[in-house]
Amino acid sequence: MNLNLNIPQYGVTQFNRALKDMIEDHFSYVSIKGEISEIRIATKGQIYLTLKDETSILSAVVWEQKTRSLAFEPEVGMEVTLIGKVTTWSKFKTTYQIDVDKIEIAGEGALLKLIEERKKRLEEKGYFEEVNKKKIPYLPSRIGVITSPTGSVIHDIINRVSNRFKIPIDLWPVAVQGAEAAKNIIGAINGFNEMIDNQPDVIIIARGGGSTEDLMAFNDEKLAEVVSLSKIPIISAVGHETDTTIIDFVSDLRASTPTAAAELVVPVKTELINMISGLSQRMSYGIGNIFKENSADLQKLISLIKTPEQIINSYKERLGYIKIRLRRVINNNIELASKDLSALFGNLKIPYDLIKFQNSKIENLSKNLSSIIERELFNKRQNYKNYLRLIETNSIQSNLKKGYSILSKVNKIINNSKQVKENDVISARLMDKTIKLKVKKIN
Numbered sequence: 556m557n558l559n560l561n562i563p564q565y566g567v568t569q570f571n572r573a574l575k576d577m578i579e580d581h582f583s584y585v586s587i588k589g590e591i592s593e594i595r596i597a598t599k600g601q602i603y604l605t606l607k608d609e610t611s612i613l614s615a616v617v618w619e620q621k622t623r624s625l626a627f628e629p630e631v632g633m634e635v636t637l638i639g640k641v642t643t644w645s646k647f648k649t650t651y652q653i654d655v656d657k658i659e660i661a662g663e664g665a666l667l668k669l670i671e672e673r674k675k676r677l678e679e680k681g682y683f684e685e686v687n688k689k690k691i692p693y694l695p696s697r698i699g700v701i702t703s704p705t706g707s708v709i710h711d712i713i714n715r716v717s718n719r720f721k722i723p724i725d726l727w728p729v730a731v732q733g734a735e736a737a738k739n740i741i742g743a744i745n746g747f748n749e750m751i752d753n754q755p756d757v758i759i760i761a762r763g764g765g766s767t768e769d770l771m772a773f774n775d776e777k778l779a780e781v782v783s784l785s786k787i788p789i790i791s792a793v794g795h796e797t798d799t800t801i802i803d804f805v806s807d808l809r810a811s812t813p814t815a816a817a818e819l820v821v822p823v824k825t826e827l828i829n830m831i832s833g834l835s836q837r838m839s840y841g842i843g844n845i846f847k848e849n850s851a852d853l854q855k856l857i858s859l860i861k862t863p864e865q866i867i868n869s870y871k872e873r874l875g876y877i878k879i880r881l882r883r884v885i886n887n888n889i890e891l892a893s894k895d896l897s898a899l900f901g902n903l904k905i906p907y908d909l910i911k912f913q914n915s916k917i918e919n920l921s922k923n924l925s926s927i928i929e930r931e932l933f934n935k936r937q938n939y940k941n942y943l944r945l946i947e948t949n950s951i952q953s954n955l956k957k958g959y960s961i962l963s964k965v966n967k968i969i970n971n972s973k974q975v976k977e978n979d980v981i982s983a984r985l986m987d988k989t990i991k992l993k994v995k996k997i998n
Contacts, residue, residue, distance in 0.1 A: 571645035578651060582641040587613065587653060588661050591633045604629065604655070606637060615639070615653040625658055625734035627771040633669060634661040659768070666767050670774050674801055677776065682783045688807045689788040691820070692756045694827075697723045698820060699755030699787070701743040704728035708761050708813045715817035720824040725755055731762035736772030741781045748786050757820055758785070760802065761792040761813035773800035782806055792816035863950045870942045877935055885928055892920065955986040972997060 565573065592612065593605035600619030605612055615637055617625065629635065639655040660666040677683065698716065702708045709726055716722060727746060729739035740760060747758055760782070762773075772778070773793045782789050783805040791806035792813040803809040810816035861869075896917065947953055951961070961984040962969040969975060979994045 568645075571643070571649065575643040575645070578641055578643055584638065584640055585653065586636055586638050588636045589613065589634070591629055591631055591635060594629060594631055602629065604637075606635075606653075613653065614650065615655050617655045617658070621656060622734055626732065626768050627658075627660070628734040628737060628775070629658055635659060636661050660771075666771070670767075670801065673774060673776050673779075674804065677779050677801065677805065682779060683804045687783060691788050691790065691808050694720070694822065695722060695756035695820065697725065697753060697755045699725045699727060699747045699758040700761065701727045701729055701740055701747075701758060702761045702813070703731045706731075706763060708763055711814050712759065712761065712817045715814050716821055719818065720821040720827070722821055723753075725753070730772075732765070732769050732772060737775035737778045740772065741778055744781050744785055744789070755787060758787050758789045759792055759810075759813070759816045759820065760789060760806070761816060762794070763813070764795040764798055770794055770798060770800050773802050775801070778802060779805045790816045790820060863946060866946055867943075870939070870946070874935065874939050881928075881931060881935070885924070888924065892917075892924075952986070955984070960985050 587606065589606035589608050591604055592607040593603075595603040597603065600622060602617040602622055604615040604617070606615055607613070617629075636659045637653050637655050638657040638659070639653045641651060642654045643649075643651045660669070681687065700709060700712055702712075704726060713724055716724060725747075727743035729743050730736045731740075744758065744760075747755055760773075762770075770793060773791075779801045782791075782802050788807040790808045790810055791800070791802045792810040792815065793800050793803065794812075796811035808819060810819050899913070955961070962981055963984070964974065964979060964981045967974075969981065975981065975994055975997065977994055977997060981992050981994065983990050983992055
């Protein structure tokens with residue numbers, strides 16, 4: 556039997572073209588569901604994918620100009636639906652593939668499962684722990700905002716911050732949706748952290764609400780790691796109040812909306828002014844009371860302190876009183892002795908020798924009395940000199956000669972370091988002159 560009689564004959568190119576026309580005409584646009592098992596990015600930017608199910612695989616390509624319109628970055632293990640055209644290739648080998656226009660996650664459940672798996676991996680690495688979260692500054696000097704420059708989000712943040720406490724805001728414009736969004740946001744975070752001048756004290760990552768697929772950029776694992784490792788505190792404000800993404804768990808603070816983030820990052824200026832005014836009044840009242848109490852205590856101390864002149868006069872008075880008492884004692888003794896002598900002369904008729912003896916005795920007594928008086932005077936003079944020496948030793952001038960000095964501020968003696976603060980001008984009285992000193996440091 557001759558089989559060649561009814562079988563058409565083709566050239567290789569002719570056959571491949573016929574097959575290409577048949578396949579592409581029959582399968583214009585297709586939607587194919589499967590799991591991504593392999594991803595390869597070419598040097599020119601196109602992405603080659605391998606899609607599989609339980610028994611087969613299928614090749615697909617996303618050309619470079621179409622990668623920018625992807626809603627998310629494809630990953631191995633994702634269950635997706637590819638939408639595109641079937642094309643054939645026969646230059647080096649015969650094959651066919653899907654020329655992809657759009658990639659969708661195959662159902663909300665698959666997308667949520669993927670997010671939960673990412674959250675579990677990050678949680679096991681410790682990225683969600685509170686101990687790793689940085690404190691948000693109470694009143695930052697500059698705020699960095701990472702969001703789309705064209706949406707209403709940035710305007711809401713600027714308006715809310717300006718109404719509460721006007722602070723400089725630096726916008727780092729990024730795409731907040733699509734395959735390149737996560738890379739853009741990572742670049743913005745690193746850019747803010749690498750700034751040397753005018754680096755913000757806090758960063759807000761924000762975008763409006765959207766579907767789970769729209770928000771996939773904020774569920775990126777690499778982005779979550781960069782947010783957690785940022786040196787600058789980060790506030791996440793993605794979507795509406797009910798929307799939750801992975802960066803909400805790793806950020807230092809989560810805001811329910813971008814407007815709420817603006818309210819969390821700065822206080823209300825008028826409230827701060829009122830609070831500071833109240834504290835200032837309380838501080839002034841407290842300082843005034845302390846000053847009055849200390850002034851009263853100082854006056855009491857001053858009243859108890861005696862000047863060297865007062866001390867000398869006091870000792871002079873005491874010495875004068877001692878001198879008067881001594882003179883009175885001597886006069887009384889002389890008077891008594893004279894009376895006794897007169898009595899003896901009046902009552903006794905004494906022989907001349909006895910008189911001579913008594914005269915001699917009286918002379919001796921007089922000498923002894925003089926000796927006693929001189930000794931008493933000598934002792935009192937010595938005491939007087941000792942008192943004078945003690946007074947001179949403890950006098951201000953004597954201490955100044957020894958190298959001491961008297962410190963004063965506004966003509967008030969300083970005896971406590973709390974009375975002095977940095978940059979105060981104080982006076983130091985030395986033995987011969989008074990000098991002015993400026994306080995540079997208090998140890």
